[in-house]
Structures are given as structure tokens and as C-alpha cells.
Amino acid sequence: MEKNVLKIGELAARSGLTVRALHHYDSIGLLTPSARADSGYRLYNRADVVRLHQIQALRKFGMSLADIGTFLASDDAQFADIVTQQIAALDQQIKQATTLREQLSRLQQQMPSDDAPALEDWLGALEHMKLYEQYFTPEELRRLPFWQQSARRNATWRAMVAELHSLMARGVSTDSEEASALAQRWMETLERDTATNPAFAHRMTLMLQQEQTEGRRSPVTEEMKQYIGAAFNARKMALYAKYLDEDEMRYLRANSRKHTQEWILLFIKVHQQMEQGVPPEDASSQALAQEWMALFHARAGSSPQTQAKISRAHESEPELLKGTWVNQSTIAYIRQALSACGSV
Numbered sequence: 001m002e003k004n005v006l007k008i009g010e011l012a013a014r015s016g017l018t019v020r021a022l023h024h025y026d027s028i029g030l031l032t033p034s035a036r037a038d039s040g041y042r043l044y045n046r047a048d049v050v051r052l053h054q055i056q057a058l059r060k061f062g063m064s065l066a067d068i069g070t071f072l073a074s075d076d077a078q079f080a081d082i083v084t085q086q087i088a089a090l091d092q093q094i095k096q097a098t099t100l101r102e103q104l105s106r107l108q109q110q111m112p113s114d115d116a117p118a119l120e121d122w123l124g125a126l127e128h129m130k131l132y133e134q135y136f137t138p139e140e141l142r143r144l145p146f147w148q149q150s151a152r153r154n155a156t157w158r159a160m161v162a163e164l165h166s167l168m169a170r171g172v173s174t175d176s177e178e179a180s181a182l183a184q185r186w187m188e189t190l191e192r193d194t195a196t197n198p199a200f201a202h203r204m205t206l207m208l209q210q211e212q213t214e215g216r217r218s219p220v221t222e223e224m225k226q227y228i229g230a231a232f233n234a235r236k237m238a239l240y241a242k243y244l245d246e247d248e249m250r251y252l253r254a255n256s257r258k259h260t261q262e263w264i265l266l267f268i269k270v271h272q273q274m275e276q277g278v279p280p281e282d283a284s285s286q287a288l289a290q291e292w293m294a295l296f297h298a299r300a301g302s303s304p305q306t307q308a309k310i311s312r313a314h315e316s317e318p319e320l321l322k323g324t325w326v327n328q329s330t331i332a333y334i335r336q337a338l339s340a341c342g343s344v
Helices: 008-015 019-027 046-060 065-073 079-110 119-135 138-143 151-169 177-193 198-213 222-240 246-255 260-275 283-300 304-316 328-340
Strands: 042-044
Touching: 008 019, 008 042, 008 046, 042 046, 046 065, 119 138, 119 198, 151 177, 151 222, 177 222, 198 260, 222 246, 222 304, 246 283, 260 283, 260 328, 283 304, 283 328
Parallel strands: none
Antiparallel strands: none
């Protein structure tokens, strides 16, 4: 037998691999023995052993056998490239593992601690998590308070939902102080838990609608949303009534809840414009400001006197803007844009 060659059993013993593994390497062309004995035994020379060491080293980097074969077959393959690729692969694995851990942690916190959750509860929680991921990117979820688990936040929402159920069951009017106070807290909390981002709030609404359309259990029904909306509007009207006369209030009440979707989409566009740092003097900002004024006129009329009264109300009654995803910075931005286009 040729010197400095190893039979397959000897190579297996020295390398820590099994004979079966070496047979597999041979069958896929990854490590083909350089010679065979007259008896048919595979014989591995020094070059084969060196190649096997390379294969084992690359396997420790997590490379697949197919990738190792491609790498070793390439004349210009650089080991640094392999390291870079494997770091990227490990980063992806870490990201996936982190996401899975967060999901399991969130699922654990959603489950009651005193009783073993029913299968339906587990499936419901999993479906809810998937739904969030349909509407928000991973980066957005990190910014979304609703996605971050908080015992205090969960308790706050459970208490408000229970209070709302009680009001509706007792037939309490949406014009009542009790209902309007809850609606104000509800909307302010919702604004906070959507990171004061109207786009997030809008997507949360769409997500809730999808849950209901698909027949999933939802903590907030359409009737509950309508009740909160009516009570919230009633509270705003009571504040505006301190500044507007009867005719102005009659017009405002008749039109205050019209064009709701247009307002929401406009809030989103203005928020994005401001977040991206687009100056109010920009033509696109001026166009949004003009759209804002068109909706405002449809809501409150075109009287400059009425507009001045509403501006004074906003300055004197901070609560008017709370829970609306609009603040004084938004108002100032719109005014500057209007001034730039000569509308003020």
C-alpha cells in the first residue's frame, strides 16, 4: 500500500467523523479519495486530509456542505468573505431568536397566571401577535407602546373597557359627564399608546376592523367605538360652546363628525411631513395646509370671526387638542404653511 495514505476507517478515527459521513462526503463530491486500493478501499493522501480539515473548519462556522463545496471549488474564494457571510447569518439568527423570545414573553404575559390557558386563548394570542406584525414593521413595533408589554397599561385598558361596558349596560347617555370623562381618558390613553402617531392609530383601527371581519374576539366592538366617539365629540362641543354663539355651535355640531376619514388621512400626512423635517414653506406643505383649511371650512364654516374664536378656544382649552393626535406644534406648522402661500 502507498505510504502516507489512510484508509477510510483510519481517517474517520483521526478526524472524529464516522465512516458513514466520509462516504457521504464522497458521494456528493465534497471529499473524494485520491486513490483506491486493489481491494477497493478508499485511500486518502495528505492533500485529502488538508481538504478535510478545511471542511471541518468551515463546518464550525455554520456553513452548509453545499456552501463549503462551492467555496472550495472557487479559485478566488476569500476566507474573509466567509467570515463576513457567517457573521451576517449569525446576526439574522440572533434577530430571529430575539423576536421569538419577545413573542413568547408577550404570549406568557397575556396568559392568566393562575389557571392553565385554554388552547383557544393560546391561539387567539398568537393570531393577535401575527396581526400586529402585518400592520407594523419591526422598527415600528419597537416604537409602539401598545406592543410593549406593561402590566400597568394592560390594567388601565381593562379598567376602561369594564367602565365602558358598565356605562353602556346602564344606558348612560354619551352627553353625560361620566361618559365624556371616560371618552377623554380613553382617547388620551390611546394617543399615548400609539406613540402620538396618527398613522399608528389608523393602522390600529384597521387591525381591529380586520379582527372583527374575520370573526376573532376583540375587546372593543364597533358599538363601543361609536359610544366613545360620540362621548368624546360631546365633550369637545361643550368646550367650544364657551366661545361660540348658538348659530356657530349649531353649524359645528351638524358638521363636526363629517369628513372624519379625510381628517385622519390629513393628520397622517402632516405628521409625516413634520417628522421628515419638510419646512412649512415647501409647496407640498402649503398644499396640505390648504387641504386643512378646506376641511376646516366644511366643519366650522368660512367666517373669519368663527375661525378666530376657535383659535382662541384651542389656546385657552388645552384639552381640546388632547386625544386628537394634533398639538400646538401641528397648528403652528399649518399656520406657517398658510402664511407662506398667502392664505393668512
